[in-house]
Amino acid sequence: MEDLIRASLDHCVKCTICETACPVAKVTPLFPGPKYEGPQAERFRQPTGTADASVDYCSGCGICTQVCPQGVKVAEINSRARARYKDENGVRARDRIVARPGVTGRLGTPVAPLVNRVMANGAARRVIEKTIGIHHAAAVPTYAGHSFQRWAKLHQRRVPSRPDARSVIFFHGCSVNWFEPDLGRKVVAVLERNGVEVKMPRQGCCGLPLQSNGLFDDARRALGRLMRELTAGGGDDPVVASSTSCGLMLKREGREILGLEDDALSALGARTFDVCEYLLDLHDRGLLDTGFQPLAMTVIYHAACQQRGHAMGTPALDLLRLVPELQVIQSDADCCGMAGTYGIKKEKYDIGMAVGERLFAQVRRVKPDAVACDGETCRWQITEATSQASLHPVELLFRAYGLEL
């Protein structure tokens, strides 16, 4: 059988719509555009190896696939081409490091105060830029100093199990585990408020940053491991993900980009939901507690690129509209420019910032009380670029429920 992702290039009628939507091609000539890199260049590529270095400037945001009216899997073709290019030309040390937040998370947590101080130090950052290649001004997360899983283990022991309750498996991802454990706690609180029992098995990285850095074999291994970890308890509880990018790995990128044709993965993907998607579904079935207190705030909601890749609409927006007095403005920008690990790289930082400028300008203009976004690297990018607080939409629901940690 011919590979279906590559074969989708046949649907391209050269309409240029993907090019008009690509946030990277708009700001830099170094990236010739998704139509060029995807269905066009693919006709010139051998099964092994590809001649084009420019494919590495693709940020992997996936907007091209979303807007293509003919069903070309543009972003997926690009991702695979990038991986082949890296296979032929090698992956630099920096990319191998940033692709493993599970590892850097675990190693950095015991010495969190030190690491955080170093990463906040301008001189140190310049040294890091020179040696490793992470831009000195790039938004990097702060270590929490303790893991979410530690809290989760204790919490699960405290909370009694209710066999007849609705239960979910919480896929929290590396960012909650090492950098934003409080977010994880809020997600749990909101779910429990709605009568949902939250199971939190030990879990590692989904492999997304490995994939976007072209390390496909490692990504497949990571995803396989995660799959086993999430299904270790047996049963078929839905999986609820608090990161829209990591959730997408389970839903479809494992299959479409990594080429994992695995029944178990497909089955798991079919019952994976973004946390806002899950909550909104409860609401549709009349099961959501809508006793929200008013929040007199103005918030800009930015749907991250990979949020849109879920093709689930904007459940976060719909949920926030249930909160009295909360003014939600939808951002009109496509991409914040971080695109996972893209925007922290020295050679891509300026491109990332140019891509995100439209969003940053809107934030500066509107001066909201907060920016809500379901993607963690986007939140860090937005806050770094605008000095504006950013939070996950669920945090607003948490507040509106009158809950406290």
Add this chain to the structure above:
Amino acid sequence: MQTVETEVLVVGGGATGVGVARDAAMRGFATVLVERKDLAEGTTGRYHGLLHSGGRYAVKDPRAARECAAENVILRRVAADCIEDTGGLFVATPWDDPDFGDRFLAGCAATGVPVEEMEVAEALKREPAVNPGITRAFLVADASMDSWKLVWACARSAEQHGASILTYRQVTDVLRAGDEVAGVVVVDSRTGEQTTIHARMTVNATGAWAGKLAGLAGCRPVDVIPGKGIMIAMNHRIVNTVVNRCTMPSDGDIIVPIRTVSVVGTTDSPVIDPDQLEVTQAEVDHMLDEGEKLVPGFRQARALRVWAGARPLFGDRSPGDDDTRDITRAHALIDHAERDGITGFVTITGGKATTFRLMAEETVDLVARTLDPGNERPCRTAVELLPDSQSEAYYSVGSRLAQREAHLQDDQLVCECELVSRRDLEETLARRPTANIDDVRRALRLGMGPCQGGFCTYRATGILHRQERLDQSTANGALLDFLQERWKGVHPILYGDQLRQARLDDWLYQGLMDVEHLPDPAHP
């Protein structure tokens, strides 16, 4: 009227013709070549591009097999730049008798065709799109060859050795002085200008049209039957190796990856006029069905274009023999002095692109013996590398992409599908000025990609208009002609993705640009 004096006149600008012109010029003969249209506009430009290993003829046509095997090695050496080393597979599909494979092996051994049987699993690993139900697989030295590149390289080499290559010159008359052919009269189809060319030897290298020219020269009928074959180009390389069915040659039994497409072919039916090659619905359906046997899911892939070429088939033929495939594919060299008592005229016909060099060698050997008996004028085309093949590196499908990477910011793409840059176009126009976009297509592959000229036709017209300082009417004509030319090859295979493309292209040219109401300055 202009008059030109030369020693060797070659009529026909396909592979054979330019091969003869090059060889003759290299051997020191003053040489002129005339071609009624663009080089390789005929059969040479209309086949699937296969550089035969010989495997295809190993059982059926041993002479052709032997020749192909030998020429394959030679061309790989002297024309490397025009050849992509794809390799070839012969596979026994569920519709083929696996025992034929033994006859195939024996035939290859007997004719010197290198072959190696492969594990089916290995073959499928190499080409995952191939029918998983194949029972046997053999590896041969098939390759794909860019015929326009080859022909123009030969022409350039011929010019470097002093030959004149004249395109768009139609022969209107063959000059006879008693029993001698003294030359021809040609008319430039673009300007109407007539030229008389006197030559000591006229070589009829018109392939499927050889019978017509021989008739014009007053010879006894030369029975060249045009054997029509249709081919369909699929939008991308579904396979990267040439894939043949391991059986006696039949319709649609080969898929050739050539440049960015894969071509499935072909049929074989005799026609009367090599200029009237109609593609029928039944033939298209047949090719798609055969393709589906080799590659399941073939019908879901995008068919880009269908065309027909006319093989030159020369040989004895019994009345009522409808399958022209039984005629040998080996070539025929006719010395009309011997056959018809008419001197100064030879015909070289039959054969295939793979053996063009050999055909040319034998022809020029005869010419040399006739014009310069007693002098040794050895043929060097088997050793002299063609221009641009000096590096002896094969062509690779990624080479245009790599070239493009180097010029991403400083050069526009005119034909995006085939990565043809503005500089490429302007340089080609400077070397070979033309108002015919189809000539540009043959030179650069402009318009040969998925959109079949949807975007680049407009751009090319605008650039031609400007660079060539064409008057408006000529520019409009170039645009309209190319739109019609592209339509000719797509309308019989419009379904699925290509139908979407054609509809979008119509939307742009008719709906957006209103092309059918271009003004005709002659009739305001």
Add this chain to the structure above:
Amino acid sequence: MSGNGRDGEVVVIGIGLAGLVAGLRLAEAGRSVRLLAKGVGSTHLSGGTVDVLGYAPARVLCPAGALPEFVAAHPDHPYARIGTEVVGAAIEWLKGRMDNPRYVGDLSRNFLLPTALGVAKPSAVAPQTMAGGDVTRGGGFAIVGLPGLKDFYPGMVAGNLASAVGVAGEVIEARPVEVDVALDGRADVGPLAYAGRLDDPAFRAQLAARLKGRLGEDEVVGMPAVLGLADAEQVWEELEARIGRPVFEIPTLPPSVPGIRLYRSLLGALRRAGVRVAIGGEVVGAEIDGTRVTGVYTDAANGARFHPAAGVVLASGGWAAGGLEMDSHWGLREPILGLPVTAVPEGVPRFRPGYFDHHPLARTGVAVDGSLRPVDGDGRVVFTNVRVAGATLAGAEPWKEKSGDGLSLSTGYHAAMSLLAEEG
């Protein structure tokens, strides 16, 4: 998983002009609307004008006058189905909602506007920024070429414009004017990139300065359609003021800046009217209950997602968009709802050998009644709560007639009106 449908929600499938118009018209009347699209649509590929009827087959100068005869001659044409008054109503409705830039024109007279090939094409309604190019003004035209813009050849435009036929023997003189502006190290600057530059006042000043001294006193200036994205009207007015001449835009090959402006205006209006828009998940099937469609399925990342619907507007496009499909066995179908598609008669080739011939496949599509409900070969309504709009419809040859925009606009409008009428 349910698509959180609201009661009585209408699902609009397709985000081309027909879908955008139907969705907005419905939302304005208070209906709950969900718009689903597998990608971005026809607006980005069209010229941005509203061509109602350009050729019937002779050139049409007055659509209002020509339409009655046209629909009488083509009783299966969508215009015949919906009635020509709807066309006028839809036009006025659209004009009332466009402001970047405003749209002008009506059915009384077609503008004759230069195309990228310099042909004077009849358009009933056009953005203000284009209307000034009407060839009936006669006189001098200076067609501006911008460096790096490979999809616009002023030489070709001017060369053909000079032979354009107006209405009363107007004499036209046209010439190309190549302007030199900085390219910032790129060889390829597309229409959208130029539009972005023109949104910048400093660039506008530079451009105007380069043009100013080179224009004849009575020349009108034709630019490729790149006069800004965010506020085209402001860009256009400012340029005219700086140059001191009338300026007009000429639509280019895609991406179409005027089309993108149209899209953004309508999309913004849709969002403000509370329509939920989801782009990227293809509609892959429907739930059917007798003669009603009760909902559709989209292809979400975690499987099929159901969207309950009280009504459906199918505006999924024609052959180019995949709203109508033909497979390699020459079977025609409408892939979303499985509606019957009118056929090419047995034995008739689908396409003719001449590029400009009338091709039998061209008029195929989904047949409808006067309310745009899909009907089968016997004229029976297939689904009572479905309306079909746009290029999916049978009976037209929009690219030859120059009627595509008019068709999409008026049938999208009528589809909404028809669904609203059902409520009462």
